[in-house]
Amino acid sequence: MGGEFVDIQGHCPMKLLHQLRRYGVLNPIGRIVAAFAAFLVFALVIAWVSDRQFDSDAADSAATTAWTAPAEPTPTRTFAPPPPGFPRMEFPPPMPEVPKGSPQPVPTRFGLTYNVPSNERWMATNDAVMGWSDNSGIVATYGAVSEYRRNYCAEVKGSALAHVGVTGRNAVDIDSAARDEVAKAERIFGGKTGRIPKVELRGPVPLDVSGRPAVRYTALVTDIPKDTSCDPDQAQFDIVATPGYASAEVMLLMVEHHRGLPNALPGNEVEAIIGSLRKTE
Incomplete structure (x- = not known):
């Protein structure tokens, strides 16, 4: 073409x-x-x-x-308020002055008082607040906290060999409140990696607090995972529950102390603190 x-x-x-x-x-x-x-x-x-x-x-x-939706946040646990007309106390009574060497009373806003020794090893106060948390959130909080051998370990600011504190519950009996609280020991002494310690629970042990019933549970904690050099290998976590006079129907006394470390709180002092719990005069 x-x-x-x-x-x-x-x-x-x-x-x-x-x-x-x-x-x-x-x-x-x-x-x-x-x-x-x-x-x-x-x-x-x-x-x-x-x-x-x-x-x-x-x-x-x-x-x-x-796309994967984020996990629903873990609901924050709420506690029932005191019943209508139940006495309330916004702040605890003032700390009384005592002679040197005498036990230091620590009055709480629940109408109950505990004692700790008044010496240089103890920091006694009823306006301090402390608690524990883990990866899931807050585990437990306490008020009117006294500490034994505070700052004993330089690696962790505010470290202490023992803590004493109180908290309250409503709409629950004293035994249930104590068992629920002492069960927190596993989370309190658990490691950041999720490894849990061994916990042996003892109780209930019935007690009398100013003529009212009380109950004690003890958690003996061993094989505690160490996140810092301050962490102990073993600890003891005591909870005493008794009816409150104000602010909550049930008051919980918590005594936590490290075991097996130099200068650890002696067992007889633990018993003295628990035995000192009484109605505030």
Whole structure:
């Protein structure tokens, strides 16, 4: 075939265009061709946009399928308030002054008082608050906290070989409150990696506090995972529950102390603290 383009009927293209222009046919055909070209362009644009939208929808769908909703937060445990008309005490009574060498009374806002020795080894106070937490949140908090040999370990600021404190509960009997509290020992002495210690629970031991019933539970904790050099290998966690006179129906006395370390709190002092619990005069 030669170098000149020839249509399928064999006409020369330039000659055909001249004839169409002469008879006024080219203008309508041009308009038709232009309209067809515009329609073709419009169709191509619509197809391109649709493809892009499909790709976007597919990507969005894939992203939605792959997205995992965050876990629901662990509900914060709430405690029942005191019954209507139950006495309330916003702050504990002032700390009484005692002669040097005499036991230091620590009055609480629950209408009960405990004693700790009054010497340089103890920091007795009824306005301090402390607690423990782990990866799941707060484990336990206590007020009217006294500490034994505070800052004994330089690696952890505020470290102490023993703590004494109180907290309250409502709408629960003293035995249930004590058992629930002493069971926290596993989390309190657990490691940051999730390893748990061995816990041996003892009790209940019935007690009498100013003529009212009380109950004691003890957790003996061993094989404690160490996160710092301050952490002990073993500890003891005592809980005494008795009816409160104000602020809560049940008051819980907590005595926690490290065992097996130099200068650890002697067992007879633990018993003296627990035995000192009484109604505030």
